[in-house]
Amino acid sequence: MPDINIKLPDGGEKRAPEGATVLDVATAIGPRLAQAALAGRIDGELVDVDTVVTDGATVEVITDRAPEALHILRHSAAHVMAEAIKTLYPEANFGVGPAIEDGFYYDFCIDKSLVPEDLAAIEERMEQIIAEERHFERGELTKLEAWDVFEGDPFKQELIDEIPEGETISIYSEGAFTDLCRGPHIPHTGHIGAFKLMKLAGAYWRGDSTRPMLQRIYGTAWFTQKELDAYLERLDQAEKRDHRKLGKELDLFSLHEEAGAGLPIYHPKGARVLRIIEEWLREELYRRGYEEVITPHIYKADVWKTSGHWDNYREHMYFFQVDEGEGKVNDYGIKPMNCPGHIMVFQNDVRSYRDLPMRLFEFGTVYRHELSGVVHGLMRARGFTQDDAHIFCTPEQVHAEVVAMLDLVEYVNGVFGFEYTAEVSTKPEKSMGSEEMWDLATKSLMGALDARDMPYEINEGEGAFYGPKIDINLRDAIGRTWQTATIQVDFNLPERFDITYRTAENTEARPFTLHRTILGSMERFLGILIEHYAGAFPVWLAPVQTVIIPIADRHLEHAESVRERLEAAGARVEVYAQNEPMRVKIAKAQEQKVPYMLVLGDKEAEADVVAVRERTEGDIGQMSLEEFLGKLAE
RNA sequence: GCCGACGUAGCUCAGCUGGUAGAGCAACGCACUCGUAAUGCGUAGGUCAGGGGUUCGAGUCCCCUCGUCGGCUCCA
Known part of the structure; x- marks a missing residue:
């Protein structure tokens, strides 16, 4: 059998028998690489590992280290999910199911409206499919053949319709599920090390609000459980930063049902x-x-007629009528x-x-x-x-x-x-x-x-x-x-x-x-x-830059005088005068993410200094008021 | 606007298949007067988002409205 020449991404060359696949090339380089091979790239185009390489082509083996790898994995995970849905709901018709940032989704149409609890059953089915290490089989069809394969599937038929005449149409099957798909896919489902179905949503077919609404399940998939855990942890952290949560905790603003949706009230x-x-x-x-x-x-409606808003944007505006007396009524718009x-x-x-x-x-x-x-x-x-x-x-x-x-x-x-x-x-x-x-x-x-x-x-x-x-x-x-x-x-x-x-x-x-x-x-x-900032505003933005913490009631008076002097210099100060132990006040100030705390006790009163605690560094020692003001201005 | 979930005390949440609401924190009172991330005891606080319905009986079931959340769409 004649050999062919292929180029490797590092510039090297290799000979391979005619008919060799990407996987064969990987095996020739090393068994570890062959095992890690998820996909390949031939002359810049991503392909499956069992794609036959051609003479003179540049061949790259994609492993989980490649930036594209997660994308391929997630796309395959979307197929696995679709198969799980298809087995649980045989009447399902599928829309599109791409990989997206951090995960994947699939849109589909079934008779029943899914509830979050249904996701567990789908996940379970997916686990089975993954455990079976199912192979993704690629098939190539003509447009006419594709029409037959997706007979009775309106969404897929619409997609097929739009593929230019003469172009080869590829499909992938793993088990009971066959999908119209460009590929590539991972060699088998077992490479999906960890996944989780995240949320259920509605989505218009092709993003068009005049077309039917499909059900969409979002999921995420990773090579290892560890990566999945890290991702979930990241989501957790993001949730802790949520401005709605922090806005409440830091007493910045509130939303009121009686005020109306989307009308925040600033504290x-x-x-x-x-x-x-x-x-x-x-x-x-x-x-x-x-x-x-x-x-x-507000302006009289005439202005909005001139600007064109009246004709083109009216449903997004607040208009109202005012009786100006003597039966004259004018329209105004906000x-x-x-x-x-x-x-x-x-x-x-x-x-x-x-x-x-x-x-x-x-x-x-x-x-x-x-x-x-x-x-x-x-x-x-x-x-x-x-x-x-x-x-x-x-x-x-x-x-x-x-x-x-x-x-x-x-x-x-x-x-x-x-x-x-x-x-x-x-x-x-x-x-x-x-x-x-x-x-x-x-x-x-x-x-x-x-x-x-x-x-x-x-x-x-x-x-x-x-x-x-x-x-x-x-x-x-x-x-x-x-x-x-x-x-x-x-x-x-x-x-x-x-x-x-x-x-x-x-x-x-x-x-x-x-x-x-x-x-x-x-x-x-x-x-x-x-x-x-996760709620911890820098000093120049902090609504309260420093909290004064008198240790006992007898230090209140001194605390007030320190507050006055700091405020006179333009600082934003609050005295925690409530009768509580110092450490409680510190805990509260920390929770409010105040940049500085000034602890005032007998020693400070006597020397007219402040004991400064920095939010992240803790106690940074005593200093004069002037010194502290210098710190605030930094 | 569309699909789905949710709405219990100021906050965070518990309340199984319907039997007349509970905790922690916060608030208030009393005691403690304290040296760097939460002192003890006590008191008060709820038309269970609002409205309608089913039922002997609804926080729990059904419908509508409002609001919130996750998406989709929109974004002169």
């Missing part, structure tokens, strides 16, 4: 943090050439966006190119009637405050303005220690504005990112109908991402409100309008910060 401590951030950002914006405006929370007010500021005078760029900002509280299913703590509320700004400028100025915004993004996120990534969304199918405007605006956005050496992804066609945008995604302390800042070009509102400026040539021109937020929603950003 003194939560309000304090919000105002600290706001005042800090305001000063920074002044330094960067922004001017603050204040605009109404603002879901700050744009109209800012445009009216611009419009209030004849504007010249010399006035541009005009940068107007506002901490504008807006209300949006979000769908009931999406409200979520502070992260998705119906009332929230945007650190909103609109920049009116000439086409030539767009680039520099976006660069300046990106600089602000970098500065602001640096202060909180967030890393971030950017994405640009381009012209969608349905859009307004000329090709040239879109082109100029999109190039300005990308050019600004390039100018600041910021890498970005492009979401083709994902822009709003009225202009392209840049979105910024933060990465928090435990690696989750949050979309916050957005820089958005708007071709729509300048048109609708017909705003213009005088050019140097004394002609009339329409200004470019940029919307932008840096934090997004102040309250949502607070939620992100709570989770990022």
Whole structure:
């Protein structure tokens, strides 16, 4: 039998008999590798281990160390789950079942509505399938054959329908379950070392709310039990950071059924943090050439008719009628966006190119009637405050303005220690504005990112109908991402409100309008910060920076005087005056995640010093008030 | 909005197949006056989310509404 040549990823070459598979190649390299082989890669394409290699190809053996390995494993786990469901519910029809971050899911349709207890039976069945070390058998079919195999399966038939004519269709079977699938899969089900079904949910077929809703089970799968345990532990940790839980424990805000969904109420401590951030950002914006405006929370409906919200966004707005007397009734709408007010500021005078760029900002509280299913703590509320700004400028100025915004993004996120990534969304199918405007605006956005050496992804066609945008995604302390800042070009509102400026040539021109937020929603950003810091705000943000702990009642007076002196210096202080042992007060202050505790007893009163306890380091000794204030300011 | 789960004292939670509500913490009172992560005793606190129904009897079963949670969808 003639031999063939294959290349290995390390640059080496190997000879193999014709008809050799990836597994044969692995075996030739070493028996341990053969045992660890989960899949292969031939010329960059992931394949099963029993795929025949071709002459001259580069062959790589994928083991559990490869970054793709978990993905393959989870995809196979999804199939195992589907088989388990199929055996328990033979009438099941399946949608799609991909691997996702940390796990997998499968969508399916069965007669009964599953309850969480049903998951145990499915898990049990999966255990059996895994114990049997079932092999995944690949088959290749023509479109016509595939139609037959999935006879009576509407979802799979729809998927087959969309596969281009002439393309080979691959299917995988393990036991009783056959699925339309591109592959590859792990050699046998026994490689799934640990898995757990996590949650039950509903999901529209193909993500389309006009189509049937399927049942979805989410699961996670790992090579070892240890990895699964570590993952569950990670989820536990994330849960401890949940801003809704910490918001309650730290007395930052509350939600009230009687107030309405998505309408958080901020307590003194939560309000304090919000105002600290706001005042800090305001000063920074002044330094960067922004001017603050204040605009109404409500406008007559006419404004929203002009802006287009009345026609296109009404179901998301709060409108109400007011009887103005003598039978005259007016419609008013609560603002879901700050744009109209800012445009009216611009419009209030004849504007010249010399006035541009005009940068107007506002901490504008807006209300949006979000769908009931999406409200979520502070992260998705119906009332929230945007650190909103609109920049009116000439086409030539767009680039520099976006660069300046990106600089602000970098500065602001640096202060909180967030890393971030950017994405640009381009012209969608349905859009307004000329090709040239879109082109100029999109190039300005990308050019600004390039100018600041910021890498970005492009979401083709994902822009709003009225202009392209840049979105910024933060990465928090435990690696989750949050979309916050957005820089958005708007071709729509300048048109609708017909705003213009005088050019140097004394002609009339329409200004470019940029919307932008840096934090997004102040309250949502607070939620992100709570989770990022796990509730332990840095000193400059902490609503209470230091707690004073008098040891006994006789130290109360001294404690009060220390409080007054610290507050006079601008510190945020609380005295724990309740009649409790010192260690109880310390425990409470620790629980409240207060950065510093000042223990005051006889010794401190006498020497007029404070005994400082740092939240994470513990007792750091005595110092004078001045020294301590210096520490607070660090 | 859609699918599913859940809603018991201020907080965290217990309450089996229907028989008229319980703990810990917090609060309040008394005692203790304390040196770096929770002192003892006592008191009070609930139309079991709201409304309707089934039943001799409902926190427990059914329906509706509100809210919360997990997803999906939406996001001018």
